[in-house]
Amino acid sequence: MTDTAEEPLSFPLPLPFSASPPAAFTPLTQGAEAHVYLTSYPTTSSPAILKYRPPKLYRHPLLDRRLTRARLLAEARTLVKCRREGVDVPGVLGADWEAGWICMEVVEGGSVKAALEGWWQDVKGRKEEGSGREDEVLSDLMGRIGRAVGKLHSVGVVHGDLTTSNLMLRPAKKWNLDAAGKEERPNLEGDIVIIDFGLAMQSVQEEDKAVDLYVLERAFGSTHPWAEDMFKKVLRVYSESYKGARIVMKRLEDVRMRGRKKSMIG
């Protein structure tokens, strides 16, 4: 969550949030679907993430209402289910599916996308004095991603929009207080927390899980072309992360071949 929206509160928020002054909301991002703010809920002393889906003016109002309701309910239900089953996701604090908002716990840290880009710039910048452990560090992150996605799928939840922007890297608690003040190099440490369940659904079908992986694979390749090769590690760890993962991997091969105008070589 690096990019901060410049204009605060471009849409009027629904109740109860409309009762608070605009200063109570720090815009975090404007995603494709929702505006995300840092605010407090249910009390003014408990920080929370507010995700508000304003009506999409381009859509027919009927279709818009139908989609907003269905997605918000699915989002809340899958988040609650993930929490119950031990998948690392933000907890739900409250929601109103007619008004289009959901409140969640705050996840510390930044997106995997930002972490990867920052880390890569840093690595590129000091090529000659590299520690030689870059591949290992990257590979470790890939492993954690594979395990997180595997855990998600193992409880019967499909994310629907897996990208590196929707994976957060939550840094571990700082035990070493001495290090706190120092300028830190971009690193890839931390736990993977999956966010943005706006397109999520509950499914046990291999097809849905395979498409989920395919979306991630493609998003990864187009966002971080330099690390495309490393994606194999995500899949390797995934395939060993739960019973049934191997069947999903088989299905992934079919899904890959299905993209239109795919070249049939290889």
Place this chain on the structure above:
Amino acid sequence: MISIGLEGSANKLGIGIISHPSPSKPPIILANLRHTYVSPPGEGFLPKDTAKHHRAWVVRLIKQAMRQAKLKPKDLDCICYTKGPGMGAPLQSVSVAARTIALLWGLEEKLIPVNHCVGHIEMGRTITHATNPIVLYVSGGNTQVIAYTSQRYRIFGEALDIAVGNCLDRFARTLRISNDPAPGYNIEQLAKKGRHLIDLPYAVKGMDCSFSGILARIDELAGFLAIDENDERPDRLRASPEDDVENLDGDNETTITERKGALITPADLCFSLQETIYSMLVEITERAMAHVGSSQVLIVGGVGSNERLQEMMGTMARERGGNVYATDERFCIDNGIMIAWAGLLAYEIGVKGNVAESSCTQRFRTDEVWVGWRD
């Protein structure tokens, strides 16, 4: 430099001639001719008939284009043709024509193969002056959301089964709507009279989408259309009464079950289909914009000439503080000029091609092309 482009990957045969006086100047269009093979209502265009159409028209069109441009063969620097993607037989017949004129005119070492999708993108960028947009390429054979990064047009999202234009074309066949000038155009006109939105599947998966399920559903619904307003069969499609705006006012005594919704018309189905699939396209485009952090959208391809899609995209882009760029039917719909232009861009940076090694292919991914002419 001057190039001629030959396009014939689907049912349009296009010949275009373009001049690029210097790398820093905009190109000048000298000729842009097109002839379309139109199949009868209820039928699509078959590869062999389309190829026959292209073979019958290609000589006439090339001659006419050269006359219009007031050029002699020796004025040309290179010949560009569509290598793919597209239908096999039409692609082949046009590439044979391209090889023939290359040999006749002594340009056998200057025959440049062009990716059809890249042709659309480059033409759209040049006409609209959009510098680095997210590209939505939508046509009868392709549905892709594309962004440029490091010398490639990368595909961020695409249709996983049939293309959006194919969905529209096939539904037009179901309703036996005319294919002249284009089925999508006629659906758009009919949709303007639609008033009721029917529930259809909505299939978006991340930045990808799918249209075959929607087509199957709406084809099924089309079988339950009333013949006229006196059709009293109970299973005919009706709008749900609470959605009917006219029923909302008036006496509140009647319960919803007592009211009978209006009969659904073919126009309502066209309207519902357009609203649903264009919402999906705008949604995946918006998702790609949010992901890449871009605020410009360029719509190319035949479906891009749909004004409702352009309007919806414009609304979305403005909400994000951006703009939508679209071209009119001369450049949106397949044409020869885009092939001439994309080929010339490649030729100018030294891409080579000759008759002996020329080929065409039905499958040719947008991201296979090395885009050396961009920063």
